[in-house]
Amino acid sequence: MTADDIFGRLDDDDYPAYTMGRAAEILGTTRGFLRAIGEARLITPLRSAGGHRRYSRYQLRIAARARELVDRGTSIEAACRIVVLEDQLEEAQHINADHRRAAESANSPTAA
Secondary structure, three states, X not given: OOHXXXXXXXXXXXXXXXXXXXXXXXXXXXXXXXXXHHHOOOOOOEEOOOOOEEEOHHHHHHHHHHHHHHHOOOOHHHHHHHHHHHHHHHHHHHHHHHHHHHHHXXXXXXXX
């Protein structure tokens, strides 16, 4: 593996670059919190060859949103469900916007 391959992966939001300890430090939370949101199936960390949990930047953003809700008094289970629903809503909005653009493009005078 070349240095370019390694640096390319670090730019990848889905690359599991962070250990559990580092992820907890970045989020300002505990390893137990990360385990709890994993058990609630909000995020599923990848495992290293040695069986250690590894987290991606995308997973850390999701965990940070869950932590924000928990810090406001929401239970972990409810926070995880809220984050999942927010993610689904955002995806649906993107799909709707794509369909809207495609329909507008098909109905424009230059489309003919």
